[in-house]
Amino acid sequence: MCMTRPARGGKRTTGARMAQCGWIWIILPFWLAILTIPASGAEWGTIAIPRIQYGGGGDWYTDPTSMPNLLKAAAERFNLPTRPEHFPIRISDQALFTYPLLYLTGHGNVKFEDQEVNRLVTYLDNGGFLWIDDCYGIDKSIRRELRKLYPDKEPALLPADHPIYRTAYDLPQGLPKIHEHDGKPPQGYGIFSKGRLVIFYTYETDIGDGLEDEGVHPENTPEKREEAMKMALNILFYALSQ
Amino acid sequence: MSTLLKLLGFETAPIQTIESVRLTLGWGWAGLILALLVAVPAFLLTYRVEDKPCSRPLFFTLTGLRLAFVAGLLVLLAGLKCTVSGWIPQKNKLAVVIDTSRSMSIREEGVSRLERVQEALGKGRLIETLERRTGITPALFSFAGSVAPLSRDDVASFGLAPDGPQTNLTRAVTDITNHLGEGNLLGVILLTDGAHNTGDNPLDALARHRTPLYFLGTGRTGQVSDLAISLERPPSVGYLNSLVRLRGELRIQRIASNTIPITITKDGAPFSSIDVTASPGQSRIPFAINIPCDTEGAFTFAVSVPKFPGELTHENNETGFLLKVVKERLKILMLAGSPGWDQTFIRSAARSDPNAHVYGWTRVGENRWLPTVDSELKAAVPAPVLTDLEDADVVILAGMPASVLEPHAELLLGRIEAGKTGLLILPGLSGYADLGYAGSKLKTLFPVELAGEAWVGTPCSLVLAARDTPYAFLRLLDDPIENQEFFASLPKLDGLFTYQARKSGAETLLSSTIERNGAAQPAFLTHRVGQGNVAMLCGGPLWPMGFTQVPTDRTIRPYTAFVMNTLKWLANRREDAQVTLELPSSRGFTGQPAVLRVWVSDTRRRPVDTAQVSAQMSTAGGEPVSLTFTATTEKGCYESTFIPAARGLHTITAKAVHQGSLLGEARGQLLVEVPTAEFDDPEVRTDLMSRLASSTGGAYRPVEARDALLEAIRPTPGKKQETKSFEARDSGLLLALLLALPLAEWIIRRKRGFS
Numbered sequence: 001m002c003m004t005r006p007a008r009g010g011k012r013t014t015g016a017r018m019a020q021c022g023w024i025w026i027i028l029p030f031w032l033a034i035l036t037i038p039a040s041g042a043e044w045g046t047i048a049i050p051r052i053q054y055g056g057g058g059d060w061y062t063d064p065t066s067m068p069n070l071l072k073a074a075a076e077r078f079n080l081p082t083r084p085e086h087f088p089i090r091i092s093d094q095a096l097f098t099y100p101l102l103y104l105t106g107h108g109n110v111k112f113e114d115q116e117v118n119r120l121v122t123y124l125d126n127g128g129f130l131w132i133d134d135c136y137g138i139d140k141s142i143r144r145e146l147r148k149l150y151p152d153k154e155p156a157l158l159p160a161d162h163p164i165y166r167t168a169y170d171l172p173q174g175l176p177k178i179h180e181h182d183g184k185p186p187q188g189y190g191i192f193s194k195g196r197l198v199i200f201y202t203y204e205t206d207i208g209d210g211l212e213d214e215g216v217h218p219e220n221t222p223e224k225r226e227e228a229m230k231m232a233l234n235i236l237f238y239a240l241s242q
Numbered sequence: 243m244s245t246l247l248k249l250l251g252f253e254t255a256p257i258q259t260i261e262s263v264r265l266t267l268g269w270g271w272a273g274l275i276l277a278l279l280v281a282v283p284a285f286l287l288t289y290r291v292e293d294k295p296c297s298r299p300l301f302f303t304l305t306g307l308r309l310a311f312v313a314g315l316l317v318l319l320a321g322l323k324c325t326v327s328g329w330i331p332q333k334n335k336l337a338v339v340i341d342t343s344r345s346m347s348i349r350e351e352g353v354s355r356l357e358r359v360q361e362a363l364g365k366g367r368l369i370e371t372l373e374r375r376t377g378i379t380p381a382l383f384s385f386a387g388s389v390a391p392l393s394r395d396d397v398a399s400f401g402l403a404p405d406g407p408q409t410n411l412t413r414a415v416t417d418i419t420n421h422l423g424e425g426n427l428l429g430v431i432l433l434t435d436g437a438h439n440t441g442d443n444p445l446d447a448l449a450r451h452r453t454p455l456y457f458l459g460t461g462r463t464g465q466v467s468d469l470a471i472s473l474e475r476p477p478s479v480g481y482l483n484s485l486v487r488l489r490g491e492l493r494i495q496r497i498a499s500n501t502i503p504i505t506i507t508k509d510g511a512p513f514s515s516i517d518v519t520a521s522p523g524q525s526r527i528p529f530a531i532n533i534p535c536d537t538e539g540a541f542t543f544a545v546s547v548p549k550f551p552g553e554l555t556h557e558n559n560e561t562g563f564l565l566k567v568v569k570e571r572l573k574i575l576m577l578a579g580s581p582g583w584d585q586t587f588i589r590s591a592a593r594s595d596p597n598a599h600v601y602g603w604t605r606v607g608e609n610r611w612l613p614t615v616d617s618e619l620k621a622a623v624p625a626p627v628l629t630d631l632e633d634a635d636v637v638i639l640a641g642m643p644a645s646v647l648e649p650h651a652e653l654l655l656g657r658i659e660a661g662k663t664g665l666l667i668l669p670g671l672s673g674y675a676d677l678g679y680a681g682s683k684l685k686t687l688f689p690v691e692l693a694g695e696a697w698v699g700t701p702c703s704l705v706l707a708a709r710d711t712p713y714a715f716l717r718l719l720d721d722p723i724e725n726q727e728f729f730a731s732l733p734k735l736d737g738l739f740t741y742q743a744r745k746s747g748a749e750t751l752l753s754s755t756i757e758r759n760g761a762a763q764p765a766f767l768t769h770r771v772g773q774g775n776v777a778m779l780c781g782g783p784l785w786p787m788g789f790t791q792v793p794t795d796r797t798i799r800p801y802t803a804f805v806m807n808t809l810k811w812l813a814n815r816r817e818d819a820q821v822t823l824e825l826p827s828s829r830g831f832t833g834q835p836a837v838l839r840v841w842v843s844d845t846r847r848r849p850v851d852t853a854q855v856s857a858q859m860s861t862a863g864g865e866p867v868s869l870t871f872t873a874t875t876e877k878g879c880y881e882s883t884f885i886p887a888a889r890g891l892h893t894i895t896a897k898a899v900h901q902g903s904l905l906g907e908a909r910g911q912l913l914v915e916v917p918t919a920e921f922d923d924p925e926v927r928t929d930l931m932s933r934l935a936s937s938t939g940g941a942y943r944p945v946e947a948r949d950a951l952l953e954a955i956r957p958t959p960g961k962k963q964e965t966k967s968f969e970a971r972d973s974g975l976l977l978a979l980l981l982a983l984p985l986a987e988w989i990i991r992r993k994r995g996f997s
Binding site for chain 2: 240
């Protein structure tokens with residue numbers, strides 16, 4: 001739009017109007033040229049991590065800022081292309097197969113329907129990765145559901161020298177303790193299928209709490225939050241690199 | 243017109259009948275008019291008739307003479323040219339061509355097709371009748387795959403045998419018209435069954451021919467019964483503990499049974515069998531069989547169907563192929579500038595093959611690299627150790643900066659040029675020009691020029707560049723159309739890196755739906771670097787394909803098959819020798835040339851261009867044949883052509899000698915079959931012959947109705963169009979006329995007392 005003002009001392013002429021609008025016609029081609037120049041940097045293969053919206057009554061939506069913060073850190077610290085958003089996905093959703101890494105957390109009961117079990121196994125056996133983070137109280141139900149997924153496989157406790165603790169950052173002590181619940185040590189369990197770690201289950205630590213925005217959990221010191229971030233980045237890098 | 247041109251000094255011979263005369267100007271008509279528009283007013287302004295009494299007729303005469311001179315001068319300067327077109331009488335020619343391909347041996351009602359031709363030429367006195375009617379002695383030829391001239395004695399004695407392995411109507415007609423000259427060729431009379439089976443489609447290629455084609459069709463329709471089996475590009479190499487897919491086709495022509503058993507033998511011992519059932523009316527039935535490769539070695543497989551009485555031939559009831567099963571240890575080295583899902587999914591696909599071993603280095607930060615050792619991710623270390631480059635079969639480059647690879651450039655280039663390592667280039671996050679490859683010696687590895695690299699962030703689908711692709715790793719589904727549709731239906735790429743130019747010899751395997759300057763941009767390219775294969779994926783991400791579930795009867799999913807077969811093809815398995823033998827296929831056909839190539843390198847794997855390369859080809863019970871190889875334009879590559887004479891397993895031993903010492907020997911095997919293409923479609927192709935005749939202004943008749951066909955040939959006098967051009971400036975008469983104009987003016991002026 002061309003904003004005009006009446007000329008001083010009289011009626012505006014067309015020529016004067018043209019002269020005042022002229023700068024637009026000079027600048028417009030430059031803007032068009034800039035817009036049509038191919039971007040020098042590519043934007044492809046963007047990493048996004050949805051959280052599983054499961055049944056059973058558990059609060060799948062807890063720690064809403066955890067994944068956006070993790071993806072922001074991956075972009076800032078490691079220059080990875082990410083989409084730092086908090087968004088849910090159902091296992092039955094068609095879009096499930098467009099995300100190679102899924103996040104599952106909450107308190108309370110987790111339940112997968114039979115169709116969801118088949119779909120999730122297909123997803124995992126074809127290259128998908130699931131990170132389960134026990135916010136508190138899903139251990140019993142998630143172990144039951146994991147047996148549905150892989151009846152012949154028990155979650156195995158990963159030792160502190162496992163590479164998942166040494167990808168982006170070295171965590172020589174293994175899984176860090178972020179949030180105290182039952183006084184138990186933090187434990188990282190894995191389920192392997194076809195020679196690959198397909199599920200990583202972090203228990204008795206609550207990494208997601210540590211990833212939340214500053215102040216959401218005042219008891220988490222900056223050091224604790226950094227430890228949680230390092231571990232979360234290690235999980236992301238492990239899933240990307242294994 | 244001819245007299246006028248002669249008067250002007252222009253000779254129109256040899257044109258006898260002038261059809262048209264055209265005047266043109268070198269300046270163009272517009273140029274002349276513009277020149278006149280300038281010259282005439284200038285003349286009129288400056289023209290003087292002194293101040294003496296001058297009558298109007300005299301004034302107009304003087305002015306007219308001067309104007310005519312100016313205009314004539316300008317016309318000559320403008321390059322007036324006269325172009326004459328006309329006809330030159332020509333002697334007409336006719337050609338009679340006899341099909342001697344193997345399909346002419348097909349017998350109907352107890353008489354072979356070639357015998358029908360013999361009857362037409364002998365008892366029927368076809369040539370003599372043709373001569374009498376047209377007054378032209380026809381040129382005689384025989385043809386199958388190519389054309390050979392015949393003499394009258396050859397035709398009279400009729401020593402022709404139906405032994406041509408293929409029929410190429412397009413080449414036959416083209417060769418004859420080129421040989422005799424199309425302009426004065428009254429027609430080509432073909433005695434054939436029309437069973438064209440090789441070369442360009444004659445309906446497309448011959449429609450533009452001005453020479454009428456007259457067909458005398460030999461044979462009877464609807465009388466042939468035959469059962470044939472053929473294989474489509476049978477596999478030549480299999481990898482231990484994997485499967486190879488054998489595809490083929492059954493052709494059933496008037497065979498009573500609808501269920502046909504296919505029997506496969508391996509080195510003469512029963513191996514497998516399947517029953518193929520034809521639906522009513524179905525004459526071509528595709529089939530596919532998985533062959534497990536559970537033992538290492540070279541095996542001869544025979545694939546056969548039962549022989550029914552009364553069949554056209556039993557030669558096409560059995561076919562075979564050679565399969566070399568190798569113990570594969572595919573070492574894949576993945577070098578990544580940053581972690582990415584594509585790499586994860588390729589590693590995941592590689593895990594499905596017990597012979598594949600993935601090693602790799604992924605950069606996760608400054609001085610932080612994640613190593614993968616034998617498919618297992620290890621803890622991070624400060625710097626990569628690239629010793630695995632020394633024995634990697636395939637290197638996958640995924641955005642690794644050139645500076646990291648530069649110290650190992652010679653090793654990598656040397657191994658790829660020697661064919662010991664293949665390279666798969668995955669797109670980096672920000673392209674390869676930014677990673678320093680444009681100024682690196684490693685740029686030779688890329689199938690594109692890195693200058694002008696640009697990202698186009700438009701989602702695009704993959705397009706299989708050629709439906710009938712020769713690359714097995716692109717054949718994921720048996721049906722070529724379904725296979726092409728499969729690629730088109732794969733999840734879209736987010737975009738592509740586009741490049742201004744492909745390197746010479748680079749080939750697009752998969753293109754995209756993104757267009758630039760009207761051309762589809764390549765998504766997956768390949769090229770050869772020395773003896774090594776390099777493939778480059780220009781867009782991403784690739785991994786969403788990994789989730790695609792395609793209904794297939796294979797035990798291997800297409801995504802995994804695509805990744806693994808591509809990697810194995812890139813690995814370009816060659817024996818660890820200085821002399822390697824390359825066969826176009828493990829199968830050959832009698833009478834059809836097979837081009838053999840031998841690659842020679844010295845102990846440092848450098849190509850040797852001055853070696854003496856020879857080979858011995860031997861068969862069981864046959865005399866060995868010696869072959870001499872000549873150097874090609876490719877470094878260290880020598881070539882020879884072998885035309886097998888007999889069917890059976892041929893063993894080739896090639897050796898290379900350089901400066902008097904033997905560099906090495908290489909062995910290979912070639913299974914030679916009798917070509918059965920002539921019997922693939924044994925019916926007389928009356929439809930094809932009728933259409934060709936109609937499109938060229940000829941005629942089709944069965945050979946028994948030859949007199950009716952000869953009636954259709956009009957012996958019109960031959961003529962040829964000729965064009966000649968004459969420059970007006972070359973005419974002495976025109977020059978004289980032009981000079982006469984100022985002379986006449988001068989005389990008049992002198993007589994009337996003007997200056």
